Amino acid sequence: MxxxxxxRIVNAVITLLVVTMVTFGIFFAVPTITGSDPALLYIxxxxxxxxxxxxxxxxGLDDPIPVQYGKFLKGLVAGRDYANGADVTHxxxxxxxxxxxxxQEVTPLLISDIPVTLSLAIGAAILWVLFGVATGVLSALKxxxxxxxxxxxGALAGVSLPIYFTGQLALLIFIHELGWLPDAAYTPFxxxxxxxxxxxxxxxxxxxxLFAATYARLTRANMxxxxxxxxxxxxxxxxxxxxxxxxxxxxxxxxxxxxxVFGLDFGTLLxxxxxxxxxxxLRGLGYQALTAIRQNDLPxxxxxxxxxxxxxxxxxxxxxxxxxxIDPRVRLG
Amino acid sequence: xxxxxxxxITDERSAPTDDPAAERGSGEKAIAGRSLKQxxxxxxxxDKVALAGAVVVILxxxxxxxxPVLTRLWGYPINEFHGDQIDPTIQTPLGAYGGISKDFLLxxxxxxxxxxxxxxxxxxxxxxxxAILSALVSTILGGLLGLAAGYLGGWVDSVISRVMDFLLAFxxxxxxxxxxxxxxxxxxxxxxxxxxxxxxIGVIGFFGWPYIGRIVRGQTLSLREREFVEASKSxxxxxxxxxxxxxxxxxxxxxxxxxxxxxxxxxxxxxxLSFLGVGIPPPNPSWGGMLSDALTYxxxxxxxxxxxxxxxxxxxxAFNLFGDGLRDALDPKAR
Numbered sequence: 001m002x003x004x005x006x007x008r009i010v011n012a013v014i015t016l017l018v019v020t021m022v023t024f025g026i027f028f029a030v031p032t033i034t035g036s037d038p039a040l041l042y043i044x045x046x047x048x049x050x051x052x053x054x055x056x057x058x059x060g061l062d063d064p065i066p067v068q069y070g071k072f073l074k075g076l077v078a079g080r081d082y083a084n085g086a087d088v089t090h091x092x093x094x095x096x097x098x099x100x101x102x103x104q105e106v107t108p109l110l111i112s113d114i115p116v117t118l119s120l121a122i123g124a125a126i127l128w129v130l131f132g133v134a135t136g137v138l139s140a141l142k143x144x145x146x147x148x149x150x151x152x153x154g155a156l157a158g159v160s161l162p163i164y165f166t167g168q169l170a171l172l173i174f175i176h177e178l179g180w181l182p183d184a185a186y187t188p189f190x191x192x193x194x195x196x197x198x199x200x201x202x203x204x205x206x207x208x209x210l211f212a213a214t215y216a217r218l219t220r221a222n223m224x225x226x227x228x229x230x231x232x233x234x235x236x237x238x239x240x241x242x243x244x245x246x247x248x249x250x251x252x253x254x255x256x257x258x259x260x261v262f263g264l265d266f267g268t269l270l271x272x273x274x275x276x277x278x279x280x281x282l283r284g285l286g287y288q289a290l291t292a293i294r295q296n297d298l299p300x301x302x303x304x305x306x307x308x309x310x311x312x313x314x315x316x317x318x319x320x321x322x323x324x325x326i327d328p329r330v331r332l333g
Numbered sequence: 334x335x336x337x338x339x340x341x342i343t344d345e346r347s348a349p350t351d352d353p354a355a356e357r358g359s360g361e362k363a364i365a366g367r368s369l370k371q372x373x374x375x376x377x378x379x380d381k382v383a384l385a386g387a388v389v390v391i392l393x394x395x396x397x398x399x400x401p402v403l404t405r406l407w408g409y410p411i412n413e414f415h416g417d418q419i420d421p422t423i424q425t426p427l428g429a430y431g432g433i434s435k436d437f438l439l440x441x442x443x444x445x446x447x448x449x450x451x452x453x454x455x456x457x458x459x460x461x462x463x464a465i466l467s468a469l470v471s472t473i474l475g476g477l478l479g480l481a482a483g484y485l486g487g488w489v490d491s492v493i494s495r496v497m498d499f500l501l502a503f504x505x506x507x508x509x510x511x512x513x514x515x516x517x518x519x520x521x522x523x524x525x526x527x528x529x530x531x532x533x534i535g536v537i538g539f540f541g542w543p544y545i546g547r548i549v550r551g552q553t554l555s556l557r558e559r560e561f562v563e564a565s566k567s568x569x570x571x572x573x574x575x576x577x578x579x580x581x582x583x584x585x586x587x588x589x590x591x592x593x594x595x596x597x598x599x600x601x602x603x604x605x606l607s608f609l610g611v612g613i614p615p616p617n618p619s620w621g622g623m624l625s626d627a628l629t630y631x632x633x634x635x636x637x638x639x640x641x642x643x644x645x646x647x648x649x650x651a652f653n654l655f656g657d658g659l660r661d662a663l664d665p666k667a668r
Contacts, residue, residue, distance in 0.1 A: 015499060018499065022508075023511070026508075026511055026512060026515055027511070027515065156650065156653060156654070156657075157646075157650065159653065160597065160646055160649040160650040160653055161646055161649075162601050162604060162605065162608075162624075162642075162645055162646075162649075164604075164605065164608045164621070164624050164625075165624060165638070165641075165642030165645060165646065168624070168627060168628065168631050168638050168642070169638075169639075169642070171631070172631055172632065172635055172638075176632050264501065268504060268505070268506075274506055274507065274510070274609065275506075275605055275608070275609070278608070278609065279628070289507055289510075290510070290609060293510050293511055293514050293611070294514070294610065296514075301511060304507070305504065305507060305508075305511075308504040308507060309504065312504065
């Protein structure tokens with residue numbers, strides 16, 4: 001168990017290093033090859049050569065790219081000083097540098113965005129797992145009935161509907177036509193729990209509908225496969241009540257593959273519910289990422305990608321550990 | 334959101350014994366291959382829903398191909414402004430339902446008064462080209478690398494598998510946005526529209542290959558242990574022959590199914606990128622771009638959001654229905 005954990009953590013760190021390297025490569029190396037200058041991005045096209053040179057020295061943009069990458073890593077672990085002669089700025093670890101556009105420190109900027117995305121993702125995840133799995137199980141048990149067909153038609157429609165369409169439809173119907181809800185917005189939970197809930201309920205439901213459709217289809221397929229297994233027949237012939245057969249023996253086997261999918265989906269969602277945040281105008285990590293990419297704000301892009309990758313790697317690790325708890329057949333080793 | 338086709342995890346398990354072609358030895362391969370096609374075709378013909386999906390897909394392809402002709406007949410050039418159709422104060426179309434009329438079949442764009450009918454048709458062109466060709470890129474990459482990983486094993490397998498795991502557990506949309514936005518606007522002397530189409534095909538195709546690669550690898554792993562491969566080996570066949578003459582025909586069914594099922598996902602990704610402003614550059618029409626513009630207008634002119642949204646929905650649904658039907662026809666146990 002311990003050696004497994006250590007191996008997985010080493011693996012996770014390697015993955016994170018590769019992600020930062022690839023991002024670094026894309027955003028620092030590609031502009032150099034195509035001939036645009038990061039220092040120009042930072043200071044604007046009107047800059048005079050002297051201040052441009054100053055910026056270059058200060059940000060270390062004159063160094064070869066591997067050296068720049070090394071400095072970036074050092075900043076993450078130990079903090080970093082940006083120096084241009086007497087003008088020294090210290091940036092505490094974990095330092096992700098300064099935004100090219102707003103000159104703010106990137107780390108606190110991104111940390112302030114995390115609660116928005118986290119609220120969005122957790123609320124939606126609870127909804128979609130509950131509804132998706134319940135629909136899938138019911139559909140499988142009532143296979144071939146009207147209920148099954150209606151649910152599966154709905155689910156197929158769900159996987160074919162993009163959120164940037166359903167989101168606008170939902171906004172139009174529930175906010176502008178019916179007036180049931182205030183505008184979608186993020187209010188910190190600790191400030192106003194009710195406002196937090198009403199502001200996010202529409203994004204949650206819209207996002208959850210999309211994922212619930214996928215989960216319902218997956219659950220149904222897995223449940224049907226499981227119900228054909230010998231151990232289900234054994235459980236039934238032992239005289240166990242149907243509720244125990246389905247709930248304890250069936251559902252457990254169904255959940256195992258779902259947990260993997262959930263890990264991937266939830267991780268990616270935390271990595272930036274870019275589309276959802278864009279539609280509902282929520283200022284989370286995804287919104288930040290998109291703004292940064294549009295403005296070529298390299299340090300912010302690098303920061304968001306790193307945080308996103310950390311979320312994905314950590315959640316996948318948790319999922320793999322959970323695996324051995326849910327499925328007794330799995331042994332970690 | 335998940336970018337790849339769903340259910341890949343369960344499908345990897347329900348591997349080759351479910352495949353009717355794999356049940357047969359190499360001796361009757363020629364006959365078996367044809368009869369699988371016949372069986373599948375017969376099943377597909379009975380599946381009305383899948384056929385409806387196929388008909389819609391074919392119809393959409395025809396519409397996209399004939400876009401210039403249809404525009405000349407019933408529409409207006411995509412970038413022609415019609416200020417007379419627009420309310421000058423609030424910028425929305427004058428007519429009801431987004432300005433739908435005899436002249437403007439699907440109404441006009443708020444603000445500029447451009448013809449939505451022709452913009453939808455030209456949007457279909459880029460969307461379908463990107464979705465289908467990027468699915469081909471994924472299939473070729475995934476097929477070759479999956480085959481190599483499954484057949485060669487050893488360090489080749491571990492490297493390819495590691496790369497696939499890495500790509501699957503990755504902020505893909507974020508990276509697609511990032512990649513698309515740093516690549517230059519003009520490539521190979523093409524105009525902005527088609528050079529961006531090439532970039533999109535490359536990026537979407539690249540992020541899609543692990544889905545196919547995993548399935549091909551899984552199938553190859555168990556196929557290579559079968560008697561007909563051994564027989565071929567003992568007759569002195571080289572690796573190339575075994576890979577492409579023995580294994581590939583047995584992999585054709587799953588590859589075909591997953592190529593079809595990856596297309597709707599690609600349509601959604603393509604539209605998402607255009608929605609986020611890194612896809613097809615304006616003023617060229619794209620469904621995602623229209624939905625992005627609609628964010629400004631949807632409260633006053635909902636039709637401008639509903640039309641491109643419904644087009645995406647219909648197209649994706651049609652491909653999904655056809656793909657599901659194809660899977661059921663080729664692999665009845667997967668149902």
